[in-house]
Amino acid sequence: MQPRKLYVETMGCQMNVLDSELVIGQLTARSFALSDDVSDADVVLINTCSVRAHAEDKVLSHLGALRRRKQRNPDMIVGVIGCMAERDPGGLVAKMPHIDLICGPGELNKIPAMIDELDETRRRVIALSQSQSRRSTALQRATEYDSVEALDLSRSACIQDHPTQAYVRVQRGCDKFCTFCVVPFTRGPERSRPPEQIVNEARMLVDRGAVEITLLGQTVNSYIHQDSGRAVPFSELLSRLNDIDGLERLRFVTSYPGDFGDDILQAMRDLPKVCEYLHLPVQSGSDAVLGRMRRQYSVGEYVDLVKRAREFVPGITLATDFIVGFCGETDEEFADSLRLVERIRFKNVFVFKYSERPGTVASKRVTDDVPDDVKRQRNIALLRLQERISMEHNRTLIGETPEVLVEGYSKRAVKAQEAEQTRGDEIGHEESSQLVGRTRTDRIVVFPGDIRLTGRSIKVRIKAATALTLHGELVDEDGVARMPGRLSNRVQIGG
Numbered sequence: 432m433q434p435r436k437l438y439v440e441t442m443g444c445q446m447n448v449l450d451s452e453l454v455i456g457q458l459t460a461r462s463f464a465l466s467d468d469v470s471d472a473d474v475v476l477i478n479t480c481s482v483r484a485h486a487e488d489k490v491l492s493h494l495g496a497l498r499r500r501k502q503r504n505p506d507m508i509v510g511v512i513g514c515m516a517e518r519d520p521g522g523l524v525a526k527m528p529h530i531d532l533i534c535g536p537g538e539l540n541k542i543p544a545m546i547d548e549l550d551e552t553r554r555r556v557i558a559l560s561q562s563q564s565r566r567s568t569a570l571q572r573a574t575e576y577d578s579v580e581a582l583d584l585s586r587s588a589c590i591q592d593h594p595t596q597a598y599v600r601v602q603r604g605c606d607k608f609c610t611f612c613v614v615p616f617t618r619g620p621e622r623s624r625p626p627e628q629i630v631n632e633a634r635m636l637v638d639r640g641a642v643e644i645t646l647l648g649q650t651v652n653s654y655i656h657q658d659s660g661r662a663v664p665f666s667e668l669l670s671r672l673n674d675i676d677g678l679e680r681l682r683f684v685t686s687y688p689g690d691f692g693d694d695i696l697q698a699m700r701d702l703p704k705v706c707e708y709l710h711l712p713v714q715s716g717s718d719a720v721l722g723r724m725r726r727q728y729s730v731g732e733y734v735d736l737v738k739r740a741r742e743f744v745p746g747i748t749l750a751t752d753f754i755v756g757f758c759g760e761t762d763e764e765f766a767d768s769l770r771l772v773e774r775i776r777f778k779n780v781f782v783f784k785y786s787e788r789p790g791t792v793a794s795k796r797v798t799d800d801v802p803d804d805v806k807r808q809r810n811i812a813l814l815r816l817q818e819r820i821s822m823e824h825n826r827t828l829i830g831e832t833p834e835v836l837v838e839g840y841s842k843r844a845v846k847a848q849e850a851e852q853t854r855g856d857e858i859g860h861e862e863s864s865q866l867v868g869r870t871r872t873d874r875i876v877v878f879p880g881d882i883r884l885t886g887r888s889i890k891v892r893i894k895a896a897t898a899l900t901l902h903g904e905l906v907d908e909d910g911v912a913r914m915p916g917r918l919s920n921r922v923q924i925g926g
């Protein structure tokens with residue numbers, strides 16, 4: 432019998448990328464075949480994000496296109512999984528009655544059984560964690576979300592796009608209840624996984640070829656686990672993971688500025704595998720706005736944390752998130768955000784225009800009163816400022832030879848190769864063999880090279896820079912340029 436074809440579309444954050452990978456692992460273990468072509472799929476799952484209205488609009492548009500496909504092929508299963516499924520299952524079904532399966536992020540381990548049930552009954556199946564309200568007790572909420580642990584524990588070593596990089600979840604949910612955010616409602620309360628489970632999972636991934644592991648948590652630095660009556664903090668978890676033989680790099684996202692202790696900065700300084708990079712969302716440069724967002728730190732405390740991070744970890748780079756146009760944000764409050772960007776000089780910033788999310792505290796208590804065009808202008812102003820800063824940063828790196836972990840072909844090379852294949856276009860060797868990698872400080876570097884370098888840490892001399900990307904050439908350990916496509920004897924290539 433032919434295996435059934437599975438197509439998974441993933442939107443949103445790294446947590447969703449990992450969830451999709453684990454769902455794919457569960458289904459391919461049950462003889463589904465993963466397809467990258469939605470048009471011949473038997474099961475289509477859309478893993479959704481609810482953080483912004485725009486992300487939900489995109490899901491609805493995908494589902495609209497699938498309705499026509501489902502009319503032609505009624506046996507096709509259409510599933511919506513993740514945060515949007517948890518947030519508004521009734522609204523989804525009302526708008527898109529052709530959905531067969533709805534599954535919240537806390538119930539993803541049930542998907543194989545849900546598909547079995549669908550096959551048998553042909554009736555829509557729904558699995559949600561019921562805790563939509565913070566009025567539930569902590570125990571109720573934790574119990575309601577517990578069953579999803581099985582998803583991480585079921586992990587096979589299937590690593591998707593980048594065979595040498597892997598995500599490992601250390602924590603689920605969030606207890607912060609920032610007023611703009613749906614995550615505590617869709618992913619439940621904060622629960623930290625046992626450290627031995629995390630270390631075993633990381634060790635398995637390294638044994639199967641991963642050299643870089645990124646630890647995931649909504650507020651990853653808040654990780655704490657009671658282990659035989661003793662609390663294991665995040666810094667200790669980093670230390671245990673640092674001991675894994677064969678692991679080269681350890682990263683973690685996303686950190687919450689209010690919970691960042693010096694023990695983690697010390698670990699970043701002392702543990703050689705922990706990279707010198709922090710994603711530390713600030714959201715606003717105004718204390719008044721941070722108060723309305725119910726972020727549990729002030730701008731002064733954030734600046735102090737950055738100062739300490741730079742003292743403990745010389746050369747560390749910082750990325751951040753801003754929300755512009757949050758309820759009541761005045762011109763002066765926005766100017767505070769611009770001043771903060773000038774002051775901190777981030778490596779990069781991710782800017783989001785505020786969009787009200789139903790059910791959040793902000794949607795009930797404050798008014799989304801900043802006009803759209805003002806949000807748009809503030810978005811552009813912040814990005815322009817950061818672009819100048821990133822450009823200035825990156826230019827200072829020209830002539831340096833940082834260590835780069837190779838991830839594979841660059842997007843441009845992949846496009847060039849596709850053009851070669853589909854249209855027979857003549858593409859220069861340099862363009863189609865361009866590789867991409869990252870420095871320990873999370874800077875993106877492209878350079879011509881041999882694809883067999885993927886997963887290797889190599890030296891690249893930086894020759895040019897844009898705001899987003901560094902361009903370089905491979906050098907050997909003596910700093911001598913190496914010809915692309917030829918490998919030094921010193922680099923052992925497996926296989």
Ligand code: SF4
Pocket residue numbers: 605606607608609612613614615649650687
């Ligand atoms: S810390 Fe705030 S923004 Fe981050 S996931 Fe929790 S509630 Fe959402």
